[in-house]
Amino acid sequence: MGDYKKILLETHERIKPYVHRTPVMSSTAINNKVGAEIYFKCENFQKMGAFKMRGATNAILNLSKEDQQKGVVTHSSGNMAQAVSLGAKSLGIEAHIVMPSNAPQVKKDAVRGYGGRIQEVTPTIEARQAAADKIVLEKGSTFIHPSNNLDVILGQGTAAIELLEDHPDLNFICTPVGGGGLLAGSALAAFHFGNNCKTIGGEPMEADDAWRSLQSGKIEKNETANTVADGLRTHLGDINFLIIQRYVEEIIRVEENEIIAAMRLIWERMKIIIEPSCAVPLAAIIKDKEKFAGAQIGIILSGGNVDLSKLPF
């Protein structure tokens, strides 16, 4: 592998003008409950409300001017759709977003609000990929995968760089794992910028493909993904898997009730709005709290885009 410390620093400099440096918060009540010092990196306050803004921006900035002119494409019904739309808009280029026809109206509105051009397709992975491929062929636009893309992974890693700048002696950084972009990027950053800082993934038991992949040594698939953590229903990508195998200490799986309880704890005690996916790392730390007793732990709160009409409590 290349000099990833240097590449990560360059990535951070590249995207800085386009993203917020988000605050780090902590809660005495939560620290007392867990018996550790937890520092929450608030990517729910990031532009468009999630860390995905970092990776999307980096991927777009890394294209040649010529390629930028031909636009970018992604397929997503979630945060990456908004991130690519806003990232492209910031640079004055076109974003084509392939979305399943059954995506919530509020998500379609958000993408349009950020200037993304939506193409609706039947809600299957195959239809989404086919529609995206067609735009790539016809317009010459560049496809940006929501997580399994090295530029995206490096961009996501910049949140952990900032967290380690603020708190250099963290013993652990913990993130959720869905496609694996945030976990892989954070693990690279923790390895290169931490002071013996280990990276931990939190994953819903109901969509535990990353945990099973680490066990078997090959990429496993989820048969179903009935988790409240809607951002983590995706599958682990192969680039992410390589990085996670090498740099991640452990993945801890949590039950649905543990995710909801951790989400509620953050809402009630910290007065901030986080997505269910965001609560998975805290749920994991609470579940194994003996292991983390007295430690300094950084948690990346990945996003705050939640449908207020459909809360799990």
Add this chain to the structure above:
Amino acid sequence: MGDYKKILLETHERIKPYVHRTPVMSSTAINNKVGAEIYFKCENFQKMGAFKMRGATNAILNLSKEDQQKGVVTHSSGNMAQAVSLGAKSLGIEAHIVMPSNAPQVKKDAVRGYGGRIQEVTPTIEARQAAADKIVLEKGSTFIHPSNNLDVILGQGTAAIELLEDHPDLNFICTPVGGGGLLAGSALAAFHFGNNCKTIGGEPMEADDAWRSLQSGKIEKNETANTVADGLRTHLGDINFLIIQRYVEEIIRVEENEIIAAMRLIWERMKIIIEPSCAVPLAAIIKDKEKFAGAQIGIILSGGNVDLSKLPF
């Protein structure tokens, strides 16, 4: 009146060790919608989740050591119950909290969590006052009114002092008005520390006693108070009224749907949890936005204690 600039500064110094200096946040999306620059002082991140911690702490600190030993009393089913409990606990003294028997269990639990001793009474103003008077007589404890108390008012004013330290050129400071402590304290602070900064109150149309009192020149009562802004169902106090008459520019009244829409806007765009009462100032600014076009406006977000099972959206 005395030298309130000096008294406010002393108040601020006195309570500093016991309260958080809360952050100020802003939102491009909300600024664009309103056509003004709004700075939100996040007292929802204050200890126990509301600005009331400031006033309660100041009132307790201003007691003689001898009086402190005899404890303090308040009657409240809301934030003041928690503020007096936590403020007293910080100083190692007893807090007696008279609460209506129908107060939500979650609020009783919060008060007990902060060490307050609850006495439950039938839910009438008379029963509450009688129970508080009895504790004052029997134990020699000092009664601390939730809003109509000069020490409380001065303590509440310290949030506006900090906001003006961070943003000295605000044209307006806007707060909700219920009992009037926050509005009166903020108006004193804006007058003494602002650069020609005017103070505006926001009040629910459904509990508009302060607006009507300003019109008639005498204290008016609410017949009913059917507002979602549960923190503002109380009546304006006479000390507050004197200060508000002299120092407040205007009270703007808003409808229930305007309060809920402003609350949702803050939740969705800023990803922070605020009480319905908190949303009243933004609703007021949006309602009269022509008047505030281009202005720099400070809004005190008063608190974040909300029952997540009973949201208005």
